[in-house]
Amino acid sequence: MKAEDILNFSIRASTGYKFRTILILIAMAIGVASVVVLTSLGEGARQYVTSQFSSLGTNLLIVLPGRSETTGGPPPLLGETPRDLTLDDAIALKRSSAIRLISPISVGSAPVSWKQLEREVIILGSTPEIYEVRHLSMSLGRFLPSSDPRREEALCVLGNKVKKELFANQSPLGEWVRIGDRRFRVTGVLAKKGQSLGFDMSDVVIIPVASAQSLFNTASLFRVLVQASSREAIPRAREAILKTIRERHDGEDDITIITQDAILSTFDRILNALTLTVAGIAAISLTVAGILIMNVMLIAVSQRTTEIGLIKALGATRRQIMHLFLAESIILSITGAFLGLIIAFTGVLLLTRIFPNFPILIPSWAVATAVGVSLLTGLVFGVFPARRAAKLDPVQALSRR
DSSP states (O other): OHHHHHHHHHHHHHHHSSOOOOOOOOHHHHHHHHHHHHHHHHHHHHHHHHHHHTTTSEEEEEEEEHHHOEOSSSSSSSSEEEOOOHHHHHHHHHGGGTTTEEEHHHHHEEEEEEEEEEEEEEEEOTTTTHHHTTTOOOEOOOOOOOOOOOOOOEEEEEEEHHHHHHHHTTOOOOOEEEETTTEEEEEEEEEEOEEEEEEEEEGGEEEEEEHHHTTOOOOSEEEEEEEESSTHHHHHHHHHHHHHHHHTTTTOEEEEEEEEHHHHHHHHHHHHOOOOOOOOHHHHHHHHHHHHHHHHHHHHHHHHHHHHHHHHHHTTOOHHHHHHEEEEEEEEEEEEHHHHHHHHHHHHHHHHOTTTOOOOOHHHHHHHHHHHHHEEEEEEEHHHHHHHHOOOOOOHTTTTO
């Protein structure tokens, strides 16, 4: 029996029992589609988190005042040693060659008004370095000018959303806006940046850090963004920050340093594990589909006993009978996998239309794995029915015993 004959026979056998074939194809297609779509969502989540942290800047270290540490005694086992992180502390960090830029940040909320219009806005006090550290861009005017960070200046840069709500289509350049009880002159408008880890840079007003500290009557910084001179210099920059603050804070390591790479690698491990777990759960549906193939093929053996007996009576060997049934299982698996891929790609396309800001990517390994597991499942679960058919005695099969 030629390979072409086996293929033609298997195709005719599959199409001869339409309802049975449709059930198998649906089960296999759902399994393959589940694996591909769920792994795509997991990969998309990983890419989304990576892009969110990358938008913060490159070679970034975030310095926060206070240090969380474990303590003895009864729960809770967390204690904090809060201490102010000052503007002078931030300026002192510039002494290290491993540090390229520093951007001290003071944050607060205040009403911002222009003429009769007013709204509550997040006020971000910083230095001109934040423009490069956070990869900002301007849609209008210019950013805060370089000057002594300790010097108060009545200048501000509006976020894109703030500009639209206060000035609509008018140019705000050179206009004076009131922030709290003070007046600031607008020097520029930020380009639309969107959300970054839940912080909308379009809905802020940026003023000099000294002006923000005076406005909110505080000497403490919210945090300090530090850009290392290179990726390789990040460990040296971290040590330099700890050493400098230790010298200025009476030998205390009372700050917390978060490195961008550490956060990304942690999220990467978590989301990769999540993706693989979800893919494993979806792969269970492929196993269920394989069991369905086995059960349906066993029923097919009992239904086609006379047919098998006739083929064996004409001289077909056990090996050829096994090939016939295995070929049918593989054809059903391939067809089901193909339909599953069509469903998966359609589903991913639909999700990208519904959630345009969320990157949903189909990893090639997920497609290869889903198709491979589907073929393996069809092959493995098709062996038992094929062996059972091959062992039938031709005389008893023809007499349907």
